[in-house]
Amino acid sequence: MTAQGAIAFSGSPIDRADHVRADPERLAGYMNWKARFLALDGLMPSLDDNGRLAWGSLADAADDAELVFLGIDRTDGGEKACFAAVPAQGDASPRMANPQLWSLMATLDPGDLATYGGARSLIDWHARHRFCAQCGASTKIAKGGWQRGCDSCKAQHFPRTDPVTIMLAEHEGRLMLGRGKGWPEGAFSALAGFVEPGETIEEAVQREVYEEAGVRVRDVSYVASQPWPFPSQLMIGCHSHADNDELVIDETEMAEVRFFTREEVVASLEGSGPFRAPPKHAIAHNLMQWWLNT
Structure with a gap:
């Protein structure tokens, strides 16, 4: 089973080139006039006149910058090493706390979005x-x-990358979705939660759904995954079946949990349904599309 459509933040065109980063002398050889330097404002992406990620040369880096080797770009037929600088401080705030970033990400093409996401996760980790x-x-x-x-x-x-399960649970043809505390009115998505020490993915799905919605689920299956750079998570998309639809909501985490019909999910993804669907670059959107097509 695979999720519908391309997964945002995946598919970077840059080769991570472990054989280079593990060899200091070889890495130093790539730090020349051909090397590309990712232009960032802290952790915010900078765009060129064409709306693409802006790149400069290593001469644009501050003299005392900590440089991170992102890998090698061969997309134009050449071989250019790519670098980014560690910012003065990281960012542990929720992704929705920065509307400007959310807006900028929506304009990037898939390759640039994947490159930015990987770079952001890496340099943010260094900063913190x-x-x-x-x-x-x-x-x-x-x-x-x-x-x-x-x-x-x-x-x-x-x-580090933190594993997070994000899961669909269905019961008699209806899909369970939730609205977290502090989310905008009408915004619903798949339930999600961190995998805890000593858990399998399946156990994490079952625990999280029960904790947040009070429903036992079974037949957990993997659908797709997504790297999520806020700050650095691996979203593990799963599907499950709920034993019943008698919800007991954890009001410390969730504002609402509801079951929606197939018709309601279709309409919401099209922008005219009873809830605001996740954006296209969130794996929850892909999971809903996948569910409609299975």
């Missing part, structure tokens, strides 16, 4: 992990930015 979690000493970039090392206790730290 400048000190060793083991001893508290400062850390330094290693392996082209895909690792940080502590000179004090010799600990190695790697960019």
Whole structure:
């Protein structure tokens, strides 16, 4: 089973080139006039006159910048190393807290969106992990930015990705969707939650649906996944069947949970239904389209 349509933030045209980032001398050889430097305002993307991601040269980087090697771009037939600078500080705020960013992302083509998402996750992690979690000493970039090392206790730290299940639950042809606390009125999406230590994906789906909606689900199946750079998550899209439709809502997390008919989901995705559907670059949108086509 696969989700309907392309998954946003996936499919970057940049080769991560681990064989380069693992070799300091080889990496240094790519840091020349051909190298591309991703233009960012902190963590915000900068666009050129054509609405594409703006790139400069390494000469545009500050002298004291921590540079992260994103990989090699071969899309124009050449071979250009791509870099980005770690900003002064990271951003742990919710994605909806920055409407300007949300608007800019909606204009990027799929390749640029994937490139930006990967770069944002990586440099944001660096900005928020400048000190060793083991001893508290400062850390330094290693392996082209895909690792940080502590000179004090010799600990190695790697960019993290947090697994999150995002799931559809259906009962007798109707789909369970929810509106989280603080969400706009009428905005519904698939339920979601972090996978906890010691859990399988299936167990996380079952626990999260029961915690948020009070319903037991079974027959959990994987549909698709999406990298989500806010700050760095892997959304694991799943489908399940609810044993009943008797909802007991966790009001500390959810404002509403409801079941919607197929006709209501179709109309909402088209912009004329009873709820505001997730945007096209959210995997919840793909999951709903997939459900309608299965």
